[in-house]
Amino acid sequence: MNRSLxxxxxxxxxxxxxxxxxxxxxxxxxxCGIEGILDVEYDxxxxxxxxxxxTLEADRDLSLWRYxxxxxxxxxxxxxxxxxxxxxxxxxxxxxxELGLGAFFVKDDGRNPTASFKDRASSxxxxxxxxxxxxxxxxxxxxxxxxxxxxFAAEAGMKAFIFxxxxxxxxxxxxxxxxxAAVFLVEGxxxxxFKTCQSSVEAFGWYNRNCAINPYLVEGKKTCGLEIAEQMRxxxxxxxxxALGDGCTTAGxxxxxxxxxxxxxxxxxxxxxxxxxxxxxxLARTFARGDEHIEPVEAQTLADSINVGSPRNGIKALRAVRxxxxxxxxxxxxxxxxWIPRLARATGVFAEPTGVAALAGLEVAIERGLVRRGERxxxxxxxxxxxxxxxxxxxxxxxxxxxxxxxAVRRALELSK
Ligand SMILES: *Cc1c(COP(=O)(O)O)cnc(C)c1O
Ligand SMILES: [Zn+2]
Numbered sequence: 557m558n559r560s561l562x563x564x565x566x567x568x569x570x571x572x573x574x575x576x577x578x579x580x581x582x583x584x585x586x587x588c589g590i591e592g593i594l595d596v597e598y599d600x601x602x603x604x605x606x607x608x609x610x611t612l613e614a615d616r617d618l619s620l621w622r623y624x625x626x627x628x629x630x631x632x633x634x635x636x637x638x639x640x641x642x643x644x645x646x647x648x649x650x651x652x653x654e655l656g657l658g659a660f661f662v663k664d665d666g667r668n669p670t671a672s673f674k675d676r677a678s679s680x681x682x683x684x685x686x687x688x689x690x691x692x693x694x695x696x697x698x699x700x701x702x703x704x705x706x707x708f709a710a711e712a713g714m715k716a717f718i719f720x721x722x723x724x725x726x727x728x729x730x731x732x733x734x735x736x737a738a739v740f741l742v743e744g745x746x747x748x749x750f751k752t753c754q755s756s757v758e759a760f761g762w763y764n765r766n767c768a769i770n771p772y773l774v775e776g777k778k779t780c781g782l783e784i785a786e787q788m789r790x791x792x793x794x795x796x797x798x799a800l801g802d803g804c805t806t807a808g809x810x811x812x813x814x815x816x817x818x819x820x821x822x823x824x825x826x827x828x829x830x831x832x833x834x835x836x837x838x839l840a841r842t843f844a845r846g847d848e849h850i851e852p853v854e855a856q857t858l859a860d861s862i863n864v865g866s867p868r869n870g871i872k873a874l875r876a877v878r879x880x881x882x883x884x885x886x887x888x889x890x891x892x893x894x895w896i897p898r899l900a901r902a903t904g905v906f907a908e909p910t911g912v913a914a915l916a917g918l919e920v921a922i923e924r925g926l927v928r929r930g931e932r933x934x935x936x937x938x939x940x941x942x943x944x945x946x947x948x949x950x951x952x953x954x955x956x957x958x959x960x961x962x963x964a965v966r967r968a969l970e971l972s973k
Contacts, residue, residue, distance in 0.1 A: 559687065563603055564628055567594040567771055570871050578628075582688075583769050590754070593869055594771040596628050600818055606631070609821045612786060618642040620676055620779040626815055627680060628775050633687055636711050638669040640679045641779050645787050645934070651902040652933075655922060659932040661793060663784065664905045666940030670731060672861075672908075673780065673805060673938040674704035677767055680776030682708040685763040691715060695765040696753035698746050698801065698861050699724040700939055703731035705765050710735040717762055719753040721746050725860060725908075725944040745855060747866050767804040768868030774808045781812020784934060785822045793826050793934040795927050797914035800830035800839060800884060801862035803873030805938065810876035826934070827882035829927065830873060831917025833857030834886045839870050843884035848874060858889050858947055861910035861939055883926045887916030893951040896941065906941030906948070 559579060566575040569585035569592045576585075576594065585592025607625035615622045620641030624631050645663045652660035668675035674697075682705070685693050695705045696719035709716035716737040720729065721744065732739045742749040750766065757764045767773040784796065796813075800806050806828060816822050832840045836855035842848065848871055855865035867873070877884055895912035899905055915935055921927045941948050956972075958964040 561628060561630065563599055563625075565597050565599050568597055569594055570875075583764060583771070590769065593768055593872060595872065596771050596775055598626070598815075600815075604819060607819060609819075612821065620679060620776070620783070623779055623782045626778075626782065628772050629680070629683060629687060633683060635683055636679055636708055638675070638679070638708065638711050640668050640675045642783060643667050645784075646903050646905060648903045651899075655918070655933075656929045657927075657933050658930040659793070661788070661932075661934040662899065662903050662905050663780070663787075663934060663936045665780065665936055665938050666905070666907055666911060666943075668704075670700075670704045670707040671940035671943055672700040672704060673777070673936070674700040675708070676779050676808075677701065677773040677776035677804070678704040678708040678765065680779075681705070681765045681770060681773045682712050682714065684772050685714065685765070686712055688763070690763040692717065692760075692762045693765050694718070694753055694757060694762040695767075696720070696742075696746070696749040698863055699728035700861055700943065701765070701767060702737075703728045703735070706732045706735035706737035709737065717756065717760075719749040719756070721749050723860070725946065727943050727945065746864055747852075750866075750868070766868070768802050774804050774811065774869070774872070777804055777808025778812035778815065780805075780936060781809040781814075782816055783812075784809070784936075785813055785816030788934065789822050791932075792822055792824055794931040795829050795882070795933045796826045797829040797831065797918050797933060797935045799859065799862050799910045799913040799938060800832050800873060801836070801864040801910075802867050803839065803869035803871075806830045807869055807872035807876045809936065810880060825880060828877045828880040829882050829914065829918060829921050830877050830884045831914040832884065832886050833859045833862055833892065833913060834888050836863050836865060837886045838865065839867055839873060840884045840886045842870065842874060843877065857892075858950075859892050859909040859913045860944065860947075861908065862913060883921060885917045885920045885924070885926065887913055887920060891916035891919070893947065896948055896951040899937070900941070905937050907937040908939040908941055908943040909947040909951075911937040911939040911941070
């Protein structure tokens with residue numbers, strides 16, 4: 557099916573630079589194969605006729621569809637009923653002081669309908685699949701993209717086929733089953749789930765929601781950058797921190813920020829601090845070396861959403877971080893865990909391990925002088941803490957058990973003094 561969309565000028569391969577017309581290739585560059593990730597390019601002038609700071613201010617749709625002029629869909633497309641985006645930004649002055657920063661903000665993306673940032677991609681991806689007339693959709697995921705797709709497929713009345721590592725946290729698997737997806741728990745790491753999903757796409761012809769493969773998904777993720785720009789206009793932070801796995805989230809946030817500068821909603825851009833777990837840090841190594849060669853590793857971190865050994869969108873993420881003047885650093889698992897209660901107690905935002913990973917990385921970056929005293933930082937908390945209560949419990953230790961008596965309460969209070 558080839559539906560025309562005049563605001564899209566083409567899709568450019570990140571490797572060879574070839575440009576394809578909209579509708580010509582839905583996924584990757586046929587010359588470069590699966591590594592040839594495509595990037596959607598727009599006619600900014602055409603869009604600028606209908607989209608500006610003024611039109612935004614008049615728009616009362618408080619979801620990501622307020623940015624539909626900037627998305628690869630017709631402006632009158634019917635969006636899903638599940639509300640995604642326009643998540644709140646919470647300021648935490650006490651935490652800023654503790655870290656020696658000028659200001660600290662957290663954007664709470666765990667408040668999306670299936671409780672993670674991935675809803676941004678699913679909302680756009682499922683809407684696109686529906687627009688193309690597709691009935692069956694698939695993805696592989698460390699967990700959140702899967703549970704998100706399952707939710708949006710359910711809403712749209714589509715069939716979802718989901719591939720996740722058998723080790724995914726139980727809550728995420730529960731979401732898949734509750735939403736009625738066909739679930740495959742793949743024995744092996746995320747890379748195996750990804751490959752099994754890819755061969756199934758070839759065999760069965762399902763619509764592919766894998767974020768790196770499908771260029772339109774990053775367009776959904778860019779709405780977080782669009783929002784940061786709109787919400788922080790006039791008080792733009794110096795640094796935006798985010799956890800880095802495949803790279804689509806980092807690349808998407810950057811793309812959104814850049815588009816908002818192009819459309820003159822903001823006049824300056826922040827630096828990106830992208831953070832990998834020490835046990836799953838192939839992109840941190842590439843970044844340190846200064847090239848674009850990505851060496852796969854055997855990934856091992858309890859931040860399951862970034863437990864990625866072969867990042868599928870690494871080049872886009874590396875270019876985004878470098879273009880921003882930012883950095884990629886790593887964080888240890890224990891430091892990541894310790895940030896779950898620290899963020900929750902300072903802001904009320906309860907995030908899954910990956911949702912705080914970039915805060916452990918922020919401390920590393922401050923130590924190394926990559927983020928300076930007095931700078932203003934916005935952190936994107938990408939996933940809700942209820943997604944992985946086991947990780948959360950490890951970060952705080954067991955609660956007190958007491959017999960049902962006031963005496964026991966008194967004794968326990970004495971002990972905890
Ligand atoms: C997927 C995910 C990320 C990282 O996104 P990538 O596109 O893989 O880099 C970060 N946080 C959460 C909660 C996620 O689910
Ligand atoms: Zn190519």
